[in-house]
Every structure is written in C-alpha cells, then in structure tokens.
Amino acid sequence: MTHAGYLVAGWGISLVVLGGYALGLVRRGRRLAPRVPVDRRRWIDSPGSDRG
Amino acid sequence: MAGPDKRRDGTGSRGSRLLGVGALVSVAALIVLAFVATDADVRTHPTTGEEFGQFDAVRMLYLHVPLAVLMYVAFVVCAVASAGVLLRRTAWWDVTAYAAAEVGTVLCGLVLVTGSIWGRPVWNTWWEWGDVRLMTTLVLFLLFVGYLALRRTTTDPRLQARRAAVVALVAVLDIPLINRSVAWWENRTLHQQSTLAELKIEDLTLFTLMFGFLAFGLVAWWLLVHRFRVGWLEQAATDHDVAIALAERRFETSATDLDAAIGRRDNREDPV
Numbered sequence: 001m002t003h004a005g006y007l008v009a010g011w012g013i014s015l016v017v018l019g020g021y022a023l024g025l026v027r028r029g030r031r032l033a034p035r036v037p038v039d040r041r042r043w044i045d046s047p048g049s050d051r052g
Numbered sequence: 053m054a055g056p057d058k059r060r061d062g063t064g065s066r067g068s069r070l071l072g073v074g075a076l077v078s079v080a081a082l083i084v085l086a087f088v089a090t091d092a093d094v095r096t097h098p099t100t101g102e103e104f105g106q107f108d109a110v111r112m113l114y115l116h117v118p119l120a121v122l123m124y125v126a127f128v129v130c131a132v133a134s135a136g137v138l139l140r141r142t143a144w145w146d147v148t149a150y151a152a153a154e155v156g157t158v159l160c161g162l163v164l165v166t167g168s169i170w171g172r173p174v175w176n177t178w179w180e181w182g183d184v185r186l187m188t189t190l191v192l193f194l195l196f197v198g199y200l201a202l203r204r205t206t207t208d209p210r211l212q213a214r215r216a217a218v219v220a221l222v223a224v225l226d227i228p229l230i231n232r233s234v235a236w237w238e239n240r241t242l243h244q245q246s247t248l249a250e251l252k253i254e255d256l257t258l259f260t261l262m263f264g265f266l267a268f269g270l271v272a273w274w275l276l277v278h279r280f281r282v283g284w285l286e287q288a289a290t291d292h293d294v295a296i297a298l299a300e301r302r303f304e305t306s307a308t309d310l311d312a313a314i315g316r317r318d319n320r321e322d323p324v
Contacts, residue, residue, distance in 0.1 A: 002108050003108040003112075006109060006172060009169050010169040013165055013169075014162050014165075014166055017161075022278070025063065025282055028282045029064075030063075032289050035285075037292065040292070041281075041285070043068075043281060
C-alpha cells in the first residue's frame with residue numbers, strides 16, 4: 001500500500017516551511033546588518049575573521 | 053577591485069556556515085534513509101494472515117517525531133531564558149527567549165500539520181478533537197502564537213520582555229501534559245505509548261529515527277543561531293539609532309547654546 005501523496009505533502013510542506021523560514025532569517029539579517037556597526041555583531045571577531 | 057565581503061553583511065559566520073552545510077547534508081541523507089534504505093511497516097496477523105501496520109506512512113515518523121522532540125527543546129530553552137530575563141534582566145536572555153519561542157512555534161506548527169497528514173492514512177482521520185495529546189499540543193501552539201503577538205504590543209522593551217517571560221513560563225507547563233497525556237489519559241488518545249522508551253523498534257528503523265533527531269537537530273540549531281543574531285541585530289540597530297538621535301540632539305542643543313552665546317557677545321560688543 002502506498003501513501004505517496006501523504007508523504008510528499010508532509011515532507012514537502014515541512015522542508016518548504018523550514019527552508020523559507022531560514023531564507024527569511026538570512027534576509028532579515030542582511031537588511032539589519034548595515035544599520036549596526038561591525039563591532040556590535042558579536043559573532044564577528046575582527047574585520048579579517050569571523051567565528052561561529 | 054575587491055568589493056565588500058557579502059558574507060560579512062548578515063548573520064552568518066564560519067561556524068554557522070559549517071553548521072548549515074552539515075544540516076543540509078544530514079537532511080539529504082535522512083531522506084535517502086527514510087525513503088530508500090528502510091522498509092515500510094508491514095506486519096502479518098499470526099492467525100488470519102492479513103497484512104496490517106502503518107505501511108509507507110511510517111516514513112512520516114522520521115520527520116514528525118524529531119520535530120516534536122525538538123519543539124519541546126526549543127520551548128524549554130525559551131522557558132530557561134525567560135527565567136533568565138526575570139532574574140538577570142539582560143538583553144541576551146531576552147533575545148534568546150524570543151528566538152527559541154519563534155523557532156519552537158514554527159516547529160510546533162509543523163508537528164501539528166505532519167501529525168494530521170500522518171493520521172489520515174493510519175487513524176483514518178485528519179484530526180480528533182477528543183484526543184488529549186492533539187488538543188494539548190494545539191493549546192501549546194496557540195499559547196506561543198499569543199506570546200509572539202504579545203511581543204509586538206508594546207514599544208517598551210523592558211515591559212515587553214517581562215510580560216513575555218511570564219507568558220512563556222506559564223505556557224511551558226503544558227509540555228509535561230503533552231508528554232504524559234498518553235499515560236494519564238490512556239483511553240482518551242489515539243496516540244500509542246512511547247515506542248522509543250520501550251524499544252519496540254530496532255535496527256535500521258531505529259537508526260533512521262535517531263538520525264532524524266541529528267539532522268533536524270542541526271536544522272533547529274542553525275535556525276536558533278540565526279534567529280538569535282537577527283534579534284541581536286534588531287536590538288543593536290535600535291540602540292544605535294537612539295544613540296545617533298541623542299548625539300544629534302546634543303549637537304543641536306550645543307549649537308543653539310553656541311549661537312546664543314555668540315549673540316550675547318555680539319550684543320555686548322556692538323555699540324548701540
């Protein structure tokens with residue numbers, strides 16, 4: 001018995017929502033970053049390097 | 053001529069990029085494990101010989117169960133950070149709580165949707181209003197939607213942080229109810245008892261489920277890191293704008309005082 005339609009819907013919706021949300025976060029970050037001095041971005045150590 | 057480094061213009065860092073690649077590779081591997089390597093859940097009745105089980109729908113559980121557990125984790129992180137907001141009153145705790153609440157709400161929404169889609173072929177229903185676990189999960193989702201709405205109701209950041217922290221600490225009390233509902237209200241739920249705790253699954257099925265925790269755990273971690281950084285940037289941008297406005301105001305005031313002083317001096321110097 002196959003449930004292909006349910007599987008495609010469940011996995012598809014989840015991956016699209018998670019991917020879309022991730023993309024939205026990246027865009028929000030890029031829009032906000034120019035308004036903030038680099039030294040206030042705590043995940044970046046110095047102009048030449050960044051850290052995780 | 054070298055242009056500005058685009059990678060430095062957002063919330064990314066070397067660590068988060070590695071995390072993102074790890075998450076993508078893990079999810080791709082999970083899809084192969086879930087759809088190619090593992091078998092469908094087909095069992096044969098010992099006396100009638102009739103086939104029963106979840107069939108292909110079991111492949112949805114490699115997604116649904118990890119999302120549900122990670123949803124709990126995100127909301128617990130939110131609760132711990134909310135306690136930090138009330139005790140320490142620093143921006144770090146507040147940004148963490150807000151980030152975890154938003155990621156947890158996205159995961160909770162997906163848990164409800166994937167659970168409903170899985171339920172249709174297995175339970176023959178999309179939704180069961182009398183099921184305690186479904187209802188308590190829906191209540192949790194609505195509580196955190198309310199939390200996110202509350203965060204937009206006031207512009208006073210301290211008041212907003214305190215109110216949201218109290219709501220989060222109340223909302224997470226629903227998590228033990230969801231988790232224990234299948235035991236406490238055994239006759240009022242379609243859900244089975246914990247399969248993992250009693251080790252009713254084994255071999256590749258168990259491995260794939262565990263791998264699902266790893267893959268979506270990396271995804272949730274990446275989302276939490278980036279949502280935290282977006283929140284941090286929002287706060288820093290607001291602080292920066294306020295600092296600039298204050299500096300401009302001070303400059304205007306100084307200029308006005310200077311003009312007034314010059315005016316007084318000129319008045320003294322000019323003979324009438």
